[in-house]
Amino acid sequence: MDVSIAMTVNGKEAKVTTDPKRPLLDVLREDLQLTGAKYGCGEGRCRGCTVLMEGKPVLSCITPVSAADKKSIVTIEGLAKGDALHPVQEAFLAEGAMQCGYCTPGMIMQTVALLEENPHPTDAEIVEKMNGSLCRCIGYPKILSAIRRAANPSAEVKVP
Ligand code: FES
Ligand code: FES
Known part of the structure; x- marks a missing residue:
């Protein structure tokens, strides 16, 4: 059954209604069009999908989106400040x-x-x-x- 998930992604509120078991990576890439985090192995062995959750690195391919509820997520798209790269x-x-x-x-x-x-x-x-x-x-x-x-x-x- 789908549930409502509310996250802060790159400083902005993001709400999705989805299967809570879906990987965070899929939600970022498919629902929020944030395609910077990459699908490499899909099983936690390459770190290509790394994003920050509450400031800590997580492997978004094996992190269910339910774990991101009410959390702050930063992706590669959120690092630059305007035209200034991190x-x-x-x-x-x-x-x-x-x-x-x-x-x-x-x-x-x-x-x-x-x-x-x-x-x-x-x-x-x-x-x-x-x-x-x-x-x-x-x-x-x-x-x-x-x-x-x-x-x-x-x-x-x-x-x-
Ligand atoms: S895609 Fe390889 S660890 Fe996530
Ligand atoms: S996988 Fe090509 S630059 Fe690292």
């Missing part, structure tokens, strides 16, 4: 940390959550937190560079 988005662009770009929204949302929790992570801490975020183009060195740059925008950062 610093993590700027860092990914500056480092060219994308090839096909399919994993990029999930990588960026994971990075935003990582830096919120730990603004100046070591490489080991970055690897630990990003472990599980898969890039089929194997763009990991540039992704690491981008995360370093986002954590320390004024420094020259290069992967050795």
Whole structure:
């Protein structure tokens, strides 16, 4: 039976009436036309679908939309402020940390959550937190560079 779900998505109220077991990812992409979060594996193994719920990263492909009721959700579409990209988005662009770009929204949302929790992570801490975020183009060195740059925008950062 369908139920009514009320969320705040990227700062705006969003109400949907739907099957409470539907994945949050499907509701975001199909009902709210927010297609930034990507369907990769659909079973919690790639993190391409990462969004923030109450500031924490969640895998929206395995999160039922009922879990988002009365919660605040942020997707990649909600990071920029007008024409100003989020610093993590700027860092990914500056480092060219994308090839096909399919994993990029999930990588960026994971990075935003990582830096919120730990603004100046070591490489080991970055690897630990990003472990599980898969890039089929194997763009990991540039992704690491981008995360370093986002954590320390004024420094020259290069992967050795
Ligand atoms: S699509 Fe959600 S973890 Fe892969
Ligand atoms: S850039 Fe293609 S999957 Fe990561």
